[in-house]
Amino acid sequence: MSSLRIMHVDDDDDIREVVSMSLALDPQIELKSCNSGTLALQEAAAWQPDLILMDVMMPLMDGPETLIRLRKQEPTAAIPVIFMTAKAQRHELEHFRSLGAAAVFAKPFDPLSLAESLRGCLAQLARPA
Secondary structure, three states: OOOEEEEEEOOOHHHHHHHHHHHOOOOOEEEEEEOOHHHHHHHHHHHOOOEEEEEOOOOOOOHHHHHHHHHHOHHHOOOOEEEEEOOOOHHHHHHHHHOOOOEEEEOOOOOOOHHHHHHHHHHHHHOOO
């Protein structure tokens, strides 16, 4: 397994803690957590993660708006973003993908398989079309 830099963006302290503990099960993952879309915009440009795992519903700047702004910045335009949300109805999933989300993971999620799921998603993105 290769090392992987993942940025997790969620305003909920408990969710950030669960994701942190979950991804710590994979020693090849380096995690940076952000509690807002605004902070994520700043940190992603400087840190250059391989993947951003982001909540949809956050105050001030939600996940979709954060994704739109990430795509407008040269240093973050190509970073894959996976949304994590309890809002997983078909029309919402289609909307998130239309914004450029690489995938959408439903909450609640399985903490024991999160790292493997993220790696699998990245592997699919790396395959030629």
